[in-house]
Amino acid sequence: MTRLLLTPVTILVLVTFVFVIVRVMPGDPLQAILGGRSIPPEVLARDRALLGLDKPLYVQYLNYLWGILHGNFGVSLITTQSVTKDILQKFPATLELAIFATLVAGLIGLGSGVMAARRVDRFADHAIRFFNIGTFATPIFWLGLMMQLVFGVWLHWFPVTGRLNILNLITFKADITGLYTVDGLVKGNWPIFIDALRHLVLPSLTLGLILSGFMGRVSRINLMEALDQDYTRTARSKGLPERTVVYKHALRNALIPIMTVLGLQFAILLGGAVLTESVFNWPGLGKYLLDEIQVRDYAPIQGTVIFIALFISTVSFLIDLMYSLVDPRVKY
Amino acid sequence: MAPQKESPLAEWKPAATSAAFVIERRRSMTARFLAQLRHRKMLAIGFFFVLVIAVMTLLAPWLAPFDPIDQRQARLVGPNATNLMGTDALQRDVLSRVIYGGRIPLTVGFLSALFALTVGVLLGWISGFAGGTLDRALALVMDAIYSFPGLILAIVIAAMLGRGVLPLVIAISFVYVPTYFRVVRGQVFQIKEREFVEAARALGSPWMRMLFRHIAPNTMSSVLAVVPINIADAIVTAAGLAFLGLGLPPPTPDWGFDISNGQQYLLAGDWWLVTFPGLMIILVSLGFGMIGEGISDWLNPKRRRG
Numbered sequence: 001m002t003r004l005l006l007t008p009v010t011i012l013v014l015v016t017f018v019f020v021i022v023r024v025m026p027g028d029p030l031q032a033i034l035g036g037r038s039i040p041p042e043v044l045a046r047d048r049a050l051l052g053l054d055k056p057l058y059v060q061y062l063n064y065l066w067g068i069l070h071g072n073f074g075v076s077l078i079t080t081q082s083v084t085k086d087i088l089q090k091f092p093a094t095l096e097l098a099i100f101a102t103l104v105a106g107l108i109g110l111g112s113g114v115m116a117a118r119r120v121d122r123f124a125d126h127a128i129r130f131f132n133i134g135t136f137a138t139p140i141f142w143l144g145l146m147m148q149l150v151f152g153v154w155l156h157w158f159p160v161t162g163r164l165n166i167l168n169l170i171t172f173k174a175d176i177t178g179l180y181t182v183d184g185l186v187k188g189n190w191p192i193f194i195d196a197l198r199h200l201v202l203p204s205l206t207l208g209l210i211l212s213g214f215m216g217r218v219s220r221i222n223l224m225e226a227l228d229q230d231y232t233r234t235a236r237s238k239g240l241p242e243r244t245v246v247y248k249h250a251l252r253n254a255l256i257p258i259m260t261v262l263g264l265q266f267a268i269l270l271g272g273a274v275l276t277e278s279v280f281n282w283p284g285l286g287k288y289l290l291d292e293i294q295v296r297d298y299a300p301i302q303g304t305v306i307f308i309a310l311f312i313s314t315v316s317f318l319i320d321l322m323y324s325l326v327d328p329r330v331k332y
Numbered sequence: 333m334a335p336q337k338e339s340p341l342a343e344w345k346p347a348a349t350s351a352a353f354v355i356e357r358r359r360s361m362t363a364r365f366l367a368q369l370r371h372r373k374m375l376a377i378g379f380f381f382v383l384v385i386a387v388m389t390l391l392a393p394w395l396a397p398f399d400p401i402d403q404r405q406a407r408l409v410g411p412n413a414t415n416l417m418g419t420d421a422l423q424r425d426v427l428s429r430v431i432y433g434g435r436i437p438l439t440v441g442f443l444s445a446l447f448a449l450t451v452g453v454l455l456g457w458i459s460g461f462a463g464g465t466l467d468r469a470l471a472l473v474m475d476a477i478y479s480f481p482g483l484i485l486a487i488v489i490a491a492m493l494g495r496g497v498l499p500l501v502i503a504i505s506f507v508y509v510p511t512y513f514r515v516v517r518g519q520v521f522q523i524k525e526r527e528f529v530e531a532a533r534a535l536g537s538p539w540m541r542m543l544f545r546h547i548a549p550n551t552m553s554s555v556l557a558v559v560p561i562n563i564a565d566a567i568v569t570a571a572g573l574a575f576l577g578l579g580l581p582p583p584t585p586d587w588g589f590d591i592s593n594g595q596q597y598l599l600a601g602d603w604w605l606v607t608f609p610g611l612m613i614i615l616v617s618l619g620f621g622m623i624g625e626g627i628s629d630w631l632n633p634k635r636r637r638g
Binding site for chain 1: 572
């Protein structure tokens with residue numbers, strides 16, 4: 001429960017922090033927006049007043065906090081609509097990528113972790129450990145580009161950019177959840193579902209592979225610990241088959257610390273998503289953030305950062321709740 | 333920092349049997365270090381990778397076959413006898429750019445690790461030692477930074493500070509401060525309760541002396557395992573920022589930026605522009621990553637057994 005109480009404080013710290021970075025750092029936001037162009041001083045003064053930039057810094061800060069409390073993050077100069085609307089439009093793309101990448105990371109990470117823990121210090125264990133360090137050392141954008149090269153350019157197996165083919169993008173409206181795979185399924189539109197899946201393969205594999213290393217290592221250590229416990233010995237001496245011992249008795253107990261790490265990793269996942277979205281031209285939050293950074297558009301940058309902080313807090317809260325599903329001793 | 337009888341390196345010994353321990357003690361620190369290298373393959377391979385890249389980067393002017401910004405090569409030619417890694421769209425030799433391209437990421441990697449280490453460790457010492465409200469407030473701020481995606485934070489900071497080595501260093505080191513802070517603070521909490529600190533306090537040591545002479549040196553060994561991982565991560569992050577165009581302005585050779593330049597030719601099948609700089613990033617961060625792993629094993633030989 002302490003985490004729930006801590007969340008608003010964490011967000012306040014981050015929000016303040018973003019404000020400091022964006023507003024107090026050298027450079028006038030208005031000048032940045034207008035570029036080097038010479039603007040009449042009276043127009044400049046009017047625009048400053050319009051944006052509230054003529055007020056003292058603490059008033060600006062309070063105004064800014066007040067706006068956030070009301071879900072008002074300002075207006076994007078690129079899309080000329082409210083940042084909140086922009087974020088809600090871009091978010092499903094990131095969410096879909098994150099879900100599929102988590103699936104990939106979970107399958108590969110948990111699978112390799114279980115494999116390594118059952119063969120400690122044997123070949124498979126060493127190979128998996130090397131793979132884990134490799135995923136840590138590989139720049140995610142490079143892996144993405146290599147995926148494009150091998151599976152897109154050389155083998156022609158999967159599309160390398162975007163979420164749907166252009167034609168489908170025009171005809172299909174994902175107006176239920178914004179996730180093309182889900183909306184395709186719900187509307188019974190199989191071609192869309194397949195097309196969305198095919199577009200998801202390379203980005204989610206890229207992001208998922210990078211994350212799977214850490215996941216695998218945490219699974220291995222925790223499962224090894226569980227396999228060393230008294231209850232595992234009891235299960236074995238009862239004559240239960242090894243499969244049951246590993247998957248039902250040991251793994252289930254190892255899942256709680258693994259889930260904690262999965263929650264922590266969610267931040268890394270979103271960071272990686274920015275680069276993945278850039279490589280695969282994936283129209284999500286990360287791409288949005290990068291586009292706005294290109295033109296130093298302050299309101300959307302702040303808004304996106306805060307939204308990401310909120311999103312991460314929500315996910316870690318949900319994971320806390322999920323403990324009670326895995327471990328009946330935990331009650332809320 | 334006040335000198336201390338045993339350097340942190342002395343603490344790296346695995347819990348050996350007493351006989352082996354005595355023999356170990358008589359040898360010089362270098363000899364012990366080399367012996368450890370031999371025993372720890374992971375550490376040795378890591379050091380080898382790092383050494384190769386470091387030598388290559390330092391000796392770049394002598395090793396590179398061409399000037400990295402010289403635009404008199406053929407245009408977009410794959411690897412061949414003259415240009416071993418091919419040439420780019422601006423008629424430059426890719427191999428020469430790869431050899432020079434480590435300078436920025438390595439400098440940024442080292443400096444930002446140093447920055448993060450200094451700030452994080454100092455804050456960790458003070459916070460852990462002082463306790464109370466100051467400690468709670470600092471821990472809260474650090475947790476907030478820690479919970480946020482480091483890369484996104486670095487992107488935003490780097491974008492706001494402008495281009496250059498220093499902005500990159502600040503942006504990247506910022507993200508790693510909480511890691512050092514957490515490690516050191518936890519250690520200080522433990523060491524604070526030990527008898528020798530109690531004894532120092534009873535003898536009336538001033539707090540500066542207690543912190544810097546008795547507590548601080550004992551926290552350093554746990555920090556050591558973090559440093560190589562930090563450097564590896566910082567190099568990958570620096571490459572990522574350069575890839576996004578937030579690094580140094582062109583034509584400075586830089587692995588990350590060269591990869592983003594090659595990206596537009598990748599879909600046409602010109603693979604060499606992206607592949608080679610990326611392999612260099614992997615090699616060097618793999619090297620540091622393995623050193624980090626090796627040190628962790630060394631500090632904590634039982635860890636691998638769970």
